[in-house]
Amino acid sequence: MTNPEVVAPTIPDSDALHRRGLMFILSSPSGAGKTTVSRMLLQRDERLRMSVSVTTRSPRPGEVDGRDYHFTDHAGFERMVEDGEFLEWAHVFGHSYGTPKAEVKAGLREGNDYLFDIDWQGTQQLYQKMQSDVVRVFLLPPSIDELRRRLNARGTDSAEVIASRMERAKAEISHWDGYDYVIVNDDIDICFAKVSQILASERMRRMRQTGLIPFVRELTAPDS
Numbered sequence: 001m002t003n004p005e006v007v008a009p010t011i012p013d014s015d016a017l018h019r020r021g022l023m024f025i026l027s028s029p030s031g032a033g034k035t036t037v038s039r040m041l042l043q044r045d046e047r048l049r050m051s052v053s054v055t056t057r058s059p060r061p062g063e064v065d066g067r068d069y070h071f072t073d074h075a076g077f078e079r080m081v082e083d084g085e086f087l088e089w090a091h092v093f094g095h096s097y098g099t100p101k102a103e104v105k106a107g108l109r110e111g112n113d114y115l116f117d118i119d120w121q122g123t124q125q126l127y128q129k130m131q132s133d134v135v136r137v138f139l140l141p142p143s144i145d146e147l148r149r150r151l152n153a154r155g156t157d158s159a160e161v162i163a164s165r166m167e168r169a170k171a172e173i174s175h176w177d178g179y180d181y182v183i184v185n186d187d188i189d190i191c192f193a194k195v196s197q198i199l200a201s202e203r204m205r206r207m208r209q210t211g212l213i214p215f216v217r218e219l220t221a222p223d224s
């Protein structure tokens with residue numbers, strides 16, 4: 001399945017210097033592959049955690065409450081909105097989706113990275129609130145026909161739901177320029193290798209390496 005030649009080597013994320021975590025956002029039109037890429041990242045990367053969203057939509061076959069989403073009803077969702085428990089929330093495909101705040105805020109300080117499978121509206125909100133922590137990646141399908149083929153092949157949605165996802169796809173694609181990185185997900189292994197490289201590079205940004213300040217101070221101390 002996975003061709004080892006195109007999978008990026010795992011770059012050790014050293015704990016020697018403290019680093020602030022980052023918020024890694026993966027968006028795409030439905031069916032372009034963000035769930036597939038997210039699962040591959042989470043399987044291979046221990047420092048990456050999924051930000052599990054809250055939603056009012058029903059679970060699909062195979063989805064697990066607390067792992068794929070926190071499933072709730074409208075009243076429960078509204079209560080969380082009123083109590084300020086979301087970093088962002090939006091209406092997508094007639095349902096409500098939101099990113100819980102508590103775990104992410106504390107985890108970033110501890111150096112944990114979070115993966116977000118959210119749409120362009122949520123991406124904009126997170127970017128406005130936490131710009132320096134956010135890395136935005138958008139996946140495109142190689143063609144509209146291939147997108148339709150993948151939605152059909154996934155076998156999780158009725159013909160009616162697939163038609164409505166296809167209808168929304170072009171509107172979602174129109175937000176491609178609100179992202180830092182845009183990748184065409186043609187070959188899954190190549191796409192995964194690219195996403196892994198982005199993550200590795202973004203982790204090395206100076207501003208995230210909070211441990212550099214005392215480290216450099218020590219290096220440049222007058223009596224060292």
Ligand SMILES: Nc1nc2c(ncn2[C@@H]2O[C@H](COP(=O)(O)OP(=O)(O)O)[C@@H](O)[C@H]2O)c(=O)[nH]1
Nearest residue numbers: 030053089090092097098099117118119121122
């Ligand atoms: N803004 C926002 N969007 C979300 C959140 N969780 C999921 N989404 C988006 O909602 C859309 C529908 O998700 P889903 O019902 O799982 O279907 P999918 O398109 O097959 O992934 C996707 O574009 C997700 O990225 C969230 O917490 N906030």
Ligand SMILES: Nc1ncnc2c1ncn2[C@@H]1O[C@H](COP(=O)(O)OP(=O)(O)O)[C@@H](O)[C@H]1O
Nearest residue numbers: 030031032033034035036150154185186187188
């Ligand atoms: N590069 C790819 N080539 C072929 N099929 C793919 C590729 N990426 C994803 N898929 C398949 O397409 C379907 C939709 O992918 P999924 O990850 O569920 O999309 P999304 O989460 O963006 O809605 C799944 O059946 C998945 O296995």
